[in-house]
Amino acid sequence: MTTASEIGRSKLWQRINTRDIAMLGVLLVVIVVNSFARDNFASTTTVGFLLLDVIPIMMLALPMTFIIISAEIDLSVASIVGVSAATIGALVLREENMILAAFAGVGVGILAGAFNGFLVAYLGLPSLAATIGTLALYRGLALVIIGDASVGSFPEAWTDFVQSRLGATGIPTPTIAVLIFIALAVIMLHYHPFGRGLFALGHSPQAARFVGVKVEHTKFWLFVASGLVAGLVGLYWALRYGSARSDSASGLELTVIAAVLLGGVSIFGGRGSIPGVVVAVLLVATITYGFRLQRISDVVLVIITGALLIASVVAPNYYQRIRERWKLITRAKDSPTS
Amino acid sequence: MSSLWNRFSRVRELPVAVAFVTLVAITATLNPRFLLPQSIKDLLLNATIIAILAAGQAMVIISRNVDLSVGSILGIAGFATGALFASFPTIPIPLVFLIGIGIGAALGAFNGLLVVTAGVPALVITLGTLYVFRGINNAWAGGTEHFSGDRPKEFSNLSVDTVFGLPIITLLAFVVIAAMAVYLAKFRSGRDFYAIGSDPEAAKLFGIPVARRVLTAFVINGALAGLAGVLYASRFSSVGARTGTGLELDVVAAVVVGGVAIFGGSGTVIGAAIGAFLLTTITSALTALRVDKFWQQAVVGGLIISAIVIDRISTLRNARRLRLEQARGTTAVSAAGEGL
Numbered sequence: 001m002t003t004a005s006e007i008g009r010s011k012l013w014q015r016i017n018t019r020d021i022a023m024l025g026v027l028l029v030v031i032v033v034n035s036f037a038r039d040n041f042a043s044t045t046t047v048g049f050l051l052l053d054v055i056p057i058m059m060l061a062l063p064m065t066f067i068i069i070s071a072e073i074d075l076s077v078a079s080i081v082g083v084s085a086a087t088i089g090a091l092v093l094r095e096e097n098m099i100l101a102a103f104a105g106v107g108v109g110i111l112a113g114a115f116n117g118f119l120v121a122y123l124g125l126p127s128l129a130a131t132i133g134t135l136a137l138y139r140g141l142a143l144v145i146i147g148d149a150s151v152g153s154f155p156e157a158w159t160d161f162v163q164s165r166l167g168a169t170g171i172p173t174p175t176i177a178v179l180i181f182i183a184l185a186v187i188m189l190h191y192h193p194f195g196r197g198l199f200a201l202g203h204s205p206q207a208a209r210f211v212g213v214k215v216e217h218t219k220f221w222l223f224v225a226s227g228l229v230a231g232l233v234g235l236y237w238a239l240r241y242g243s244a245r246s247d248s249a250s251g252l253e254l255t256v257i258a259a260v261l262l263g264g265v266s267i268f269g270g271r272g273s274i275p276g277v278v279v280a281v282l283l284v285a286t287i288t289y290g291f292r293l294q295r296i297s298d299v300v301l302v303i304i305t306g307a308l309l310i311a312s313v314v315a316p317n318y319y320q321r322i323r324e325r326w327k328l329i330t331r332a333k334d335s336p337t338s
Numbered sequence: 339m340s341s342l343w344n345r346f347s348r349v350r351e352l353p354v355a356v357a358f359v360t361l362v363a364i365t366a367t368l369n370p371r372f373l374l375p376q377s378i379k380d381l382l383l384n385a386t387i388i389a390i391l392a393a394g395q396a397m398v399i400i401s402r403n404v405d406l407s408v409g410s411i412l413g414i415a416g417f418a419t420g421a422l423f424a425s426f427p428t429i430p431i432p433l434v435f436l437i438g439i440g441i442g443a444a445l446g447a448f449n450g451l452l453v454v455t456a457g458v459p460a461l462v463i464t465l466g467t468l469y470v471f472r473g474i475n476n477a478w479a480g481g482t483e484h485f486s487g488d489r490p491k492e493f494s495n496l497s498v499d500t501v502f503g504l505p506i507i508t509l510l511a512f513v514v515i516a517a518m519a520v521y522l523a524k525f526r527s528g529r530d531f532y533a534i535g536s537d538p539e540a541a542k543l544f545g546i547p548v549a550r551r552v553l554t555a556f557v558i559n560g561a562l563a564g565l566a567g568v569l570y571a572s573r574f575s576s577v578g579a580r581t582g583t584g585l586e587l588d589v590v591a592a593v594v595v596g597g598v599a600i601f602g603g604s605g606t607v608i609g610a611a612i613g614a615f616l617l618t619t620i621t622s623a624l625t626a627l628r629v630d631k632f633w634q635q636a637v638v639g640g641l642i643i644s645a646i647v648i649d650r651i652s653t654l655r656n657a658r659r660l661r662l663e664q665a666r667g668t669t670a671v672s673a674a675g676e677g678l
Contacts (some may be wrong), residue, residue, distance in 0.1 A: 075587070119643065129600040129646045132591050137639025143632045251584055254406070258465055267459045299476040299579060306469025313463070314456040 019264040019316075020276040027283045034290040041293060044170025052163075052172050052240060054285045056081070056233045056249065058278065059178060060256045061263070062185045063226035065277045068260055069189070070201040070222060071269025072127040076116060077230045078252035079138035084109045084234025086142035089151035089244025098155050105238075106231035112138055113227015117220035135253065143246040151244045162239040174236060181229070186274045194218075202269025258309050259284060284308065350597035351609030353648050357641075358616045365623040372626040375503060381619055382508040383497055383573060387412075389614040390566045391585065392592040393515045394559035396610035397522065399593055401555050402535040402602030403453060403460035408563040409585035410471035411445045413577075415567025417475055420484025420577040423493070431493050438568035439561045445471060446560015450553040460556075468586065476579045483578035489571065497573040507569045511611075514562065518607040531555060535602025592617050595645040599653075617641070 035042040060077050067074050084105040091101035112134070119130040164173045189195035197218060200208040209215050238244040263280030265272030287308075288301045366373045391408050398405045415438040422434055445467070452463045486494050496506045504512075522528040530551050533541040542548050571577050590600075596613025598605025617638060624634045 119647075123647060123650060125646050125650055126600050129594045130643065132587055132594065133639055133642035133646055135587060135639070136591065136642055137636055140634070140636025140639045144630075144636055147632050254465060254468065258469065261462050261465070267462050297476065297480075300473050302469040302476070303473030306466040306471075306473065310452065310463060310466035310470070313458045313466075314452060317456045317458060 019312075020273060020279060023264070023276060023279045023283060027279055027286065030283065030286050030290065034286070038290065038293050041290060044165075044168065046170075046289065048165055048170040048172060050285055050289050051175055054281060055172070055174055055178055055240075056237060056252065057256055057259055057285070058281045059181060059229050059233050059236075060226075060252070061259050061277050061281055062181055062274065063222065063229050064256050064260045065185070065263070065265055065272055065274060066189060066195075066198060067127075067222050067226060068257075068265050068267065069269055069272045070198045070219065071205075072120060072219060072222070073131065073257070073267075074116060074127065074223060074226050075131040075253050075257075076112070076134040076138055077226060077256060078249045079135045079142070080109050080112045080227055080230035081234045081237055081249035081252065082142040082246060083112060083138045083145065084231040085238040085244040085248040086146035086246055088235060088238050089149070090146045092154060092244070093146075093149065093151050098158055102158075102235050105235050106228065109227045109229075109231015109234060110224060111227070113224045113230065114220070116227065117223030120223060121216040121219035139246070139250070142248075146244065146246050148246070151238075152242045154239055154242065159239050159242055162236065182274065182278060189274055198222075199270055202266075202271070255305065258305050262305075262309050262312050264312070350605055350649075351612055352597075353652070354596050354609060354612050354616055354645065357645075358612055358619065361616065361620060361623050365626050369626045372623065377622070377626075378503070379500065379505055381615075381622055383505050384622065385615045385618040386505070386508045386511045387566045387570055387573065388585075388588060388592055388618055389611045390511045390514055390562050390569070391589045392596065392610040392614040393511075393518050393607045394562035395589050395593050396596070396598050396605060396607045397518065397531060398460070398555045398559045399590075399598050399600065400522070400535045400602055400605055401531045401552055402538060403552060403555065404464065404590065405446070405449060405460065405556060405559050406464040406586045406590075407445070407449060407467040407471055408559065408566075408589055409582040410468050410475065411442050411560055411563035412567040412570060412582035412585060413475045413580070414445065414471055414478075415439075415441050415564040416570040416577040416581045417479050417484070417567075417579070419568045419571035420488065423490065423571075424484050424488040427488070427490070431490070434493070435565070435568050439564045442564015442567065443557050443561040446556045446558070446563070447553070449560065450556030453556065454549045454553050472583070475581075479579035481579075483576045484571075486571075486575045493572055497569070507572060510565075510569070514565070515607055515611045518558075522607055527551065527554075532603055535599075535604070537603075588617070589614075591642050595642055597645075597649060599649075613645075 040046070060081075064074060064077065087108045088101045088105035091104055092098065116127075116131055116134055119125045119134070120127045123130075162172070162174055165171060166173055166175070189198065197208060197211075197213040200211060201213055201215060201218065205215055234248070237248050241248075259281045260272075260277050261267060262284065263272065263277030265277060284305055287304050288298070291301050291304070292298060362372075371377065391412070395405060395408060418441055419434055419438055422429055422437065449460070449464055449467055452458065452467075453460045456463070499506055501509060522531060530541070530546045533544065533546055534548050534551055538548055567582070570581065592614040593605075593610040594600055594613070595616060596605065596609035596611065598610055598613075620638055620641060621634050624637060625631070629637070
């Protein structure tokens with residue numbers, strides 16, 4: 001028998017127990033534990049290197065969140081980063097103006113995203129299949145553009161800017177741009193009709209159409225946005241690592257998707273939040289960084305990404321099932337007469 | 339006669355088979371050396387491992403799941419093979435095969451159990467296990483690589499010796515693919531995978547043991563990835579921490595090109611295997627045609643996209659035809675029966 005107080009408790013409980021807050025708690029615990037356990041963890045160097053490496057994943061995760069919430073997926077993002085970096089590299093190699101090269105790189109990203117959008121929104125192809133195709137295509141085009149060259153001769157002013165820190169905080173300057181993007185994403189997804197349309201789209205395209213969402217139009221621009229961000233990351237990648245190659249960011253798409261799903265976005269669409277994804281990206285990066293300080297190899301640490309991802313989706317379901325079982329047992333005890 | 343043509347033109351693996359034959363024919367005309375026995379043997383060897391993986395993946399995708407961890411499973415099984423021969427040089431070869439397949443089946447069962455008991459989409463689970471298995475492989479292998487020098491001559495010869503012009507490991511792949519094809523097409527439990535992929539809820543209502551079938555698909559797929567790992571160690575000179583990295587998307591691409599619908603319910607193992615042969619042959623064909631090596635991957639990407647577009651168009655046409663037939667009052671041919 002449920003009483004009013006029980007309902008109240010369960011609502012409050014649900015509110016405190018939301019995934020995002022639980023994840024944030026885990027992140028804080030990880031930071032605190034690491035700071036106490038390792039002398040060199042709580043330092044500006046840590047903040048700097050951690051953020052520098054997190055930026056590409058964080059940026060790519062934002063449009064990916066939008067896309068997965070609307071029940072699509074973009075597997076080609078890492079290849080777009082590659083083709084954008086390759087374009088910039090090839091132009092720099094021909095001693096073109098760096099500003100021109102940067103715009104060309106981002107422009108290529110937008111074009112690549114638009115082609116994805118065309119395939120998915122207007123030809124109606126399943127995005128999972130279509131973007132596996134463009135994953136191969138864009139990586140191939142990166143190879144066509146730059147061949148097996150590795151270009152590192154970027155103007156120092158540009159590379160220095162990307163590596164520069166905000167005063168003595170150790171926070172890399174590009175972080176400001178990332179924060180602006182995160183804020184934009186939060187507003188668009190959670191405080192704007194466009195975002196509500198995406199959730200509707202993820203639940204049911206037919207229903208979304210009925211409430212006035214322009215389904216094709218929306219999907220197309222989502223993929224363009226994803227391409228734009230991937231183009232920007234391509235520019236960042238070339239400058240941050242001081243090298244543009246055809247295989248830049250190769251394989252990063254799965255890391256990004258893993259982070260988004262860990263952040264509580266449903267792979268079936270219709271559920272998820274930007275804060276959850278942001279916390280998830282930081283969580284994986286912090287745990288990995290902490291272990292890296294103990295000289296455990298990065299390639300072994302991918303276990304953490306995988307295990308967290310599995311635990312985060314499996315645990316709530318098992319918990320739910322145990323609770324239902326428990327409810328059945330207690331109900332049977334409560335009402336022996338019926 | 340026209341109905342025979344109708345049936346023929348609706349075979350889902352037809353476009354990929356036509357594409358494959360055309361590719362080989364054109365390349366062979368322009369460069370006759372493409373069909374020398376040695377080049378054919380190389381073509382077959384290159385395709386063997388992906389074809390085995392594609393056959394298993396097709397079964398998983400037909401049941402509306404996906405297994406992204408196959409590259410990592412192949413890596414562990416491949417490294418285990420190298421490690422076994424390095425530590426026990428006299429170990430019987432069949433035992434190594436059994437161990438490799440067993441490792442793969444166990445990892446596949448882990449995937450399958452998580453998918454079935456937690457009710458979480460396979461894409462998410464196997465994306466997670468892709469990292470977990472790869473991490474385990476990295477932790478185990480570290481910097482070590484096992485080279486073919488450690489392995490007995492008879493084991494490496496499996497990818498050198500030929501029977502009727504076919505390398506032994508390719509013959510093995512053909513046997514596996516044929517067995518899978520017959521099982522999925524002719525056995526009642528095999529047909530269940532199509533029913534599950536078309537509509538899991540309906541399949542459950544119909545009394546199909548959905549959970550058990552999905553688990554079976556993952557175990558078989560894992561076992562085949564394990565087998566592919568052992569064959570990898572026979573075919574290539576070294577196995578290490580990175581063996582099989584990134585293979586998963588190639589395999590899914592081969593399956594999709596081979597006419598298996600990405601959301602399940604239709605397609606065949608044979609189609610997936612032809613898809614694997616097409617994708618691996620095209621690179622050699624482009625080389626034989628002296629296409630710039632930097633263009634080759636872009637061409638492969640374009641090919642995957644056109645395959646999906648063609649499939650989409652034919653699906654739309656079939657849907658319209660079915661609607662028209664129903665509107666005319668004629669009984670629509672059972673779509674499921676023909677694997678549409």
